[in-house]
Amino acid sequence: MSGFGRSIVVGGCGAVGGMFADLLREAGSQTLVVDIAPPPEERTSCLVADITAPGPELSAAVAGADLVVLAVHEAVALKAVAPVTRLMRPGALLADTLSVRTAMVEELAAQAPGIQHVGLNPMFAPAAGMAGRPVAAVVTRDGPGVTALLRLIERRNGRLVRLTAEExxxxxxxxxxxxxxxxxxxxxxxxxxxxxxxxxxxxxxxxxxxxxxxxxxxxxxxxxxxxxxxxxxxxxxxxxxxxxxxxxxxxxxxxxxxxxxxxxxxxxxxxxxxxxxxxxxxxxxxxxxxxxxxxxxxxxxxxxxxxxx
Incomplete structure (x- = not known):
């Protein structure tokens, strides 16, 4: 099991988000994909919503989630930190897949210093698959959720490389x-x-x-x-x-x-x-x-x- 009964992957219609959505579903997590502009063929299988201004349905989903993954552009992810973390329940985990870490660390310190958070940067094209390939992991605030997500990546044979944000x-x-x-x-x-x-x-x-x-x-x-x-x-x-x-x-x-x-x-x-x-x-x-x-x-x-x- 994933350790996450309910999870949300924002941007899950994209390549990176889709990879993490598949990872969570295969581990048994009930995973909701959220996307503001999904392809027509995927509109019925995801929640079309704006994570930076969550409406009632998305707000309820975030409040009940054990994990929220932001697999979106940096500007969107940074703007989403405040509204998302205000909705998340205590003990839930926030993760993102940004390729730059320092700005997110600063935003979390300003908006949600108590939230569990890990940044994950897959250093490969998602189509290549995770097995044997490096995933850079930057832990902003550790906790059981962070441990569970990193173990899930390791069980998929992803090669974790732990770094500070500056590194x-x-x-x-x-x-x-x-x-x-x-x-x-x-x-x-x-x-x-x-x-x-x-x-x-x-x-x-x-x-x-x-x-x-x-x-x-x-x-x-x-x-x-x-x-x-x-x-x-x-x-x-x-x-x-x-x-x-x-x-x-x-x-x-x-x-x-x-x-x-x-x-x-x-x-x-x-x-x-x-x-x-x-x-x-x-x-x-x-x-x-x-x-x-x-x-x-x-x-x-x-x-x-x-x-x-």
Whole structure:
């Protein structure tokens, strides 16, 4: 059993909300999906309502729930904190799925400092499934409900990574905002170069094919979602500046001055590689092995493949 007799998932018609609604239902919780604009085919299976201004039916549901999950945009979630927590019964749990934590922590401190709360950020596309994949968990106020929900995720084989709000946002600025900036910038560079992608795919070594694959994956998503990740994380701008600075630093290492036969440039690039190898530390070898397996997959080959291009 889930430990939650009655639960509500706001935004449960979306991918992330739907994943948590399924998780709770499969664990035996009577789960109500609430959405302000559900798809036509789901209107009869959910409560169409605004969580920031709950009417009588939604208010009664919230008052009787053991768990309320806010799987909505950050602006909506923050606006919902005050009306929702005023309705929740003592001992009930509030959870959210925001990709940025610090603003929610501040809102809870101002509006509902006594409420049990945990923020859950699935660090994967919901369609991929939870098993074996990381779920960042930020506990604002612990309690039996928090323990029960985290155990439920672990029973689904989700890999919990517990962080503070500050650790979460700094980490997400690197794992999400920086990564997406690299991939989209790579695509924008291709567009500026005026290349033919069919020619690229016919001639490209595995590293380039991997980047094209990542670009295709990002382009299959919503620009609004990727934009929100960049705009809402307070550390994302610093991550993008670090990327721009790193590209300029790389350009200076390559340079175009051959007055010394290029020796200083080679030494500078060697030094940079040394720093990066030290940064990777003991993870360097295992990730080289992972890359080898990835390249075998992406090139559909069993040979050794490319190693240096």
């Amino acid at each position: 979460h946002d700094r980490t997400a600025a690197t794992t999400q905002a920086l990564t997406h900036a690299v991939i989209v910038s790579f695509g924008l560079a291709l567009d500026r170069l005026g290349v033919d992608v069919r020619t690229l795919t016919a001639t490209a070594p595995p590293p380039h094919l991997t980047l094209l694959t990542l670009l295709a994956r990002v382009l299959g998503g919503s620009a609004d979602v990727y934009g929100d990740i960049q705009r809402s994380n307070p550390h994302a701008a610093a991550a993008r500046r670090a990327l721009a600075d790193a590209l300029r630093a790389f350009d200076s290492l390559i340079g175009d001055d051959d007055s010394d036969g290029g020796h200083r440039r080679v030494e500078g690039l060697d030094a940079a590689f040394g720093r990066l190898r030290r940064l990777m530390g003991p993870e360097l070898g295992p990730y080289q092995d992972r890359c080898h397996e990835l390249f075998r997959t992406i090139h559909h080959t069993n040979d050794e493949g490319e190693t240096d291009r």
